[in-house]
Amino acid sequence: MRHTLSVLVENEPGVLSRVAGLFSGRGFNIESLNVAPTLEDGVSLMTIVTDGEELIIEQIKKQLRKLITVIKVVDMNEVKYVDREMILLKVNATEQTRAEVLRIVDIFRCKVVDVSPTELALEATGDRGKIKALTNLLVRFGIKELARTGSVAMRRSMQIED
Amino acid sequence: MKLTGAQILLESMVKEGVDKIFGYPGGAVLDIYHALSDYPLQHFLVRHEQGAVHAADGFARASGRTGVALVTSGPGATNAITGIATAYMDSIPLVIFTGQVPTKLIGNDAFQEVDIVGISRSCTKHNYLVKDVKDLARTIKEAFYLARSGRPGPVLVDLPKDVVAARTEYYYPKQVSMRSYNPTYKANKRQIQKGVTLIKKAKRPLIFTGGGVIASDAHAELTRLARQLEIPVTSSMMGLGSFPGNDPLHLGMLGMHGTYVANMAVNYTDLLIAVGVRFDDRVTGKLETFAPEAKIIHIDIDPTSIRKNVSVDVPIVSDCKRALEAINEEFAPILSQEDLPRKFASWRDKIRAWEESHPLSYEDNGEVIKPQMVVEKLYEITKGEAIIATEVGQNQMWATQHFKYHKPRTLLTSGGLGTMGYGFPAAIGAQVAFPDKLVIDIAGDGSIQMNIQELTTAVCHRLPVKIIILNNCCLGMVRQWQELFYDRNYSFTCLEQMPDFVKLAEAFGAEGYRIQAKEEIDPVLRQALSSPYTAVVDVLVEQGENVYPMVPSGAGLNEMLLV
Numbered sequence: 001m002r003h004t005l006s007v008l009v010e011n012e013p014g015v016l017s018r019v020a021g022l023f024s025g026r027g028f029n030i031e032s033l034n035v036a037p038t039l040e041d042g043v044s045l046m047t048i049v050t051d052g053e054e055l056i057i058e059q060i061k062k063q064l065r066k067l068i069t070v071i072k073v074v075d076m077n078e079v080k081y082v083d084r085e086m087i088l089l090k091v092n093a094t095e096q097t098r099a100e101v102l103r104i105v106d107i108f109r110c111k112v113v114d115v116s117p118t119e120l121a122l123e124a125t126g127d128r129g130k131i132k133a134l135t136n137l138l139v140r141f142g143i144k145e146l147a148r149t150g151s152v153a154m155r156r157s158m159q160i161e162d
Numbered sequence: 163m164k165l166t167g168a169q170i171l172l173e174s175m176v177k178e179g180v181d182k183i184f185g186y187p188g189g190a191v192l193d194i195y196h197a198l199s200d201y202p203l204q205h206f207l208v209r210h211e212q213g214a215v216h217a218a219d220g221f222a223r224a225s226g227r228t229g230v231a232l233v234t235s236g237p238g239a240t241n242a243i244t245g246i247a248t249a250y251m252d253s254i255p256l257v258i259f260t261g262q263v264p265t266k267l268i269g270n271d272a273f274q275e276v277d278i279v280g281i282s283r284s285c286t287k288h289n290y291l292v293k294d295v296k297d298l299a300r301t302i303k304e305a306f307y308l309a310r311s312g313r314p315g316p317v318l319v320d321l322p323k324d325v326v327a328a329r330t331e332y333y334y335p336k337q338v339s340m341r342s343y344n345p346t347y348k349a350n351k352r353q354i355q356k357g358v359t360l361i362k363k364a365k366r367p368l369i370f371t372g373g374g375v376i377a378s379d380a381h382a383e384l385t386r387l388a389r390q391l392e393i394p395v396t397s398s399m400m401g402l403g404s405f406p407g408n409d410p411l412h413l414g415m416l417g418m419h420g421t422y423v424a425n426m427a428v429n430y431t432d433l434l435i436a437v438g439v440r441f442d443d444r445v446t447g448k449l450e451t452f453a454p455e456a457k458i459i460h461i462d463i464d465p466t467s468i469r470k471n472v473s474v475d476v477p478i479v480s481d482c483k484r485a486l487e488a489i490n491e492e493f494a495p496i497l498s499q500e501d502l503p504r505k506f507a508s509w510r511d512k513i514r515a516w517e518e519s520h521p522l523s524y525e526d527n528g529e530v531i532k533p534q535m536v537v538e539k540l541y542e543i544t545k546g547e548a549i550i551a552t553e554v555g556q557n558q559m560w561a562t563q564h565f566k567y568h569k570p571r572t573l574l575t576s577g578g579l580g581t582m583g584y585g586f587p588a589a590i591g592a593q594v595a596f597p598d599k600l601v602i603d604i605a606g607d608g609s610i611q612m613n614i615q616e617l618t619t620a621v622c623h624r625l626p627v628k629i630i631i632l633n634n635c636c637l638g639m640v641r642q643w644q645e646l647f648y649d650r651n652y653s654f655t656c657l658e659q660m661p662d663f664v665k666l667a668e669a670f671g672a673e674g675y676r677i678q679a680k681e682e683i684d685p686v687l688r689q690a691l692s693s694p695y696t697a698v699v700d701v702l703v704e705q706g707e708n709v710y711p712m713v714p715s716g717a718g719l720n721e722m723l724l725v
């Protein structure tokens with residue numbers, strides 16, 4: 001199953017290679033990995049999306065906690081959380097198709113961030129499902145380039161049972 | 163007063179209780195070597211950096227203290243890697259200091275530059291590159307703390323040349339504060355009680371001990387538990403010595419070359435009490451059929467060891483000693499009411515029967531010396547009062563099968579990595595820790611050639627280590643696999659060109675002995691063992707002898723090949 005892990009780490013040189021090396025050395029998957037500083041000095045937050053059987057996920061979490069520079073690991077799948085990813089993509093938009101592309105832009109609340117006579121560059125934010133739906137819809141126009149941030153995630157303040 | 167980085171390093175080592183270090187100099191560590199004689203640190207000059215790390219490792223295993231090695235940058239550092247990986251696999255507390263090119267040159271492919279922090283990342287518990295002399299003291303404090311606490315392991319500290327030359331105020335922190343590192347030492351009481359309940363309910367319990375029992379000094383607690391309840395004990399190779407090997411409750415080693423009785427006991431036990439082990443594949447054989455009837459209690463300080471390979475009914479994350487203390491405490495009142503040992507009596511009878519029907523054995527026919535005999539003779543002569551190091555291969559298996567380890571820290575062997583060339587330098591380290599004890603390396607003719615240069619080290623420092631070569635003129639263990647599983651195609655395992663080990667020993671300034679006939683075994687071994695000098699004994703043994711029992715790779719523990 002896919003899991004989203006929030007990993008607080010000491011922000012020091014080499015910490016990324018320790019985490020990445022752990023995944024490659026032990027044959028764990030990384031679907032996406034995002035890292036950036038937090039409000040606290042010297043601490044960064046990594047959001048890692050990984051995939052594996054439950055025993056593997058358990059090992060991944062334990063192995064991450066064992067790294068000396070890892071402060072805390074939260075498995076978002078065990079709580080209610082929101083996750084978002086941002087993508088930038090460049091899609092073909094000719095005279096014939098431009099209107100339809102823009103309609104999709106509208107529906108998905110994307111932003112147009114760059115224009116040329118034949119292409120549109122879009123910015124979109126959403127959870128995995130939304131991003132997938134968007135790219136699926138745009139693919140037939142021809143996506144020329146795609147850059148994604150990978151997921152970032154946050155625990156919901158109210159952990160309401162459903 | 164301001165000190166140089168080199169002085170800070172040496173002063174801090176002294177503060178950490180270090181008095182003996184193993185090393186080899188070079189350009190990047192010149193400042194450190196320059197200051198060395200000002201400190202009460204005895205430096206043992208090895209002849210290869212791998213030897214320095216193995217010696218520090220042997221020192222640590224034998225004494226329970228943290229071993230220290232000091233090597234230069236580049237090739238000095240890479241030469242140390244095999245030693246570091248060996249210690250990492252077996253959780254041995256070491257601190258390795260490597261020289262590095264000056265900070266300004268890092269990343270420039272400078273002369274003798276390697277990214278040793280990058281190279282060693284996956285075989286150290288943690289590592290550091292010190293970029294500012296102001297961070298040096300704190301880093302050293304952390305390095306020693308990390309190496310010995312929690313699940314121990316090697317920690318590497320990389321020291322650029324300009325950092326050890328720079329000066330700063332010296333302040334050595336009293337304590338370490340690391341928010342991201344907090345090993346769990348104390349067992350959860352509920353888990354302990356669950357474990358105790360399982361033990362009370364069991365009919366065929368078996369204790370399985372590993373290196374963690376030795377690392378946490380828990381042998382007394384373990385022995386108490388086993389003897390009070392009269393539960394049989396088996397050990398992984400790393401666990402030998404954690405329970406007296408001459409106690410009738412001890413079944414010997416389990417796993418690929420374990421005893422028949424130990425493997426059968428694992429196969430039939432209904433409760434495996436695993437303490438300080440990690441269920442390595444050499445121990446479990448085929449996982450699906452490992453301990454098929456057993457519930458499992460697993461005590462280990464490292465959460466990643468638990469449920470990594472086998473599923474566990476009662477996981478207990480704890481220091482082994484503390485967990486065993488807690489279990490013993492729970493049993494004190496129970497034992498006054500219930501006769502648990504009697505409940506396990508028929509199980510012990512069954513075990514006794516396996517032991518009697520299939521003891522460790524070998525065919526002793528004709529003139530040729532069997533390697534097992536030599537090990538048995540060593541046990542007989544020393545009465546188990548010796549520190550035994552081993553190389554890797556058949557010699558290692560015979561040394562672990564036929565010598566009984568009465569006490570912890572008397573067997574030094576590369577378990578996880580299986581490093582040929584480990585035993586001799588490790589024996590040197592143990593002899594440094596205990597100058598008056600008898601230290602023996604049980605060696606193979608192949609392995610001993612991997613670090614033979616350390617004979618100089620031993621002779622120079624008057625370390626009377628004994629090397630007993632079980633010389634079968636082949637890479638015996640590999641030859642055994644070729645015989646059994648590769649159509650007897652002995653591809654590059656039978657060594658045609660053998661050095662004359664006696665002359666070799668003498669050339670290094672050590673004593674050399676040779677044993678060629680059975681009747682020479684006893685007198686020559688006695689003579690060599692009682693010599694005050696470094697000695698090599700070349701024993702010519704049967705070439706085709708195999709190690710049995712053997713569980714073929716991928717088979718279940720009950721599918722042993724026997725003699």
Ligand SMILES: Cc1ncc(C[n+]2csc(CCOP(=O)(O)OP(=O)(O)O)c2C)c(N)n1
Nearest residue numbers: 555556557580582606607608609637638639
């Ligand atoms: C450094 C290293 N290289 C290769 C091996 C693979 N290996 C395992 S046992 C063995 C043979 C060892 O020969 P020897 O030391 O003569 O011991 P024997 O098995 O003959 O007792 C080899 C080559 C190893 N364990 N370590």
Ligand SMILES: [Mg+2]
Nearest residue numbers: 606607636638
């Ligand atoms: Mg051999």
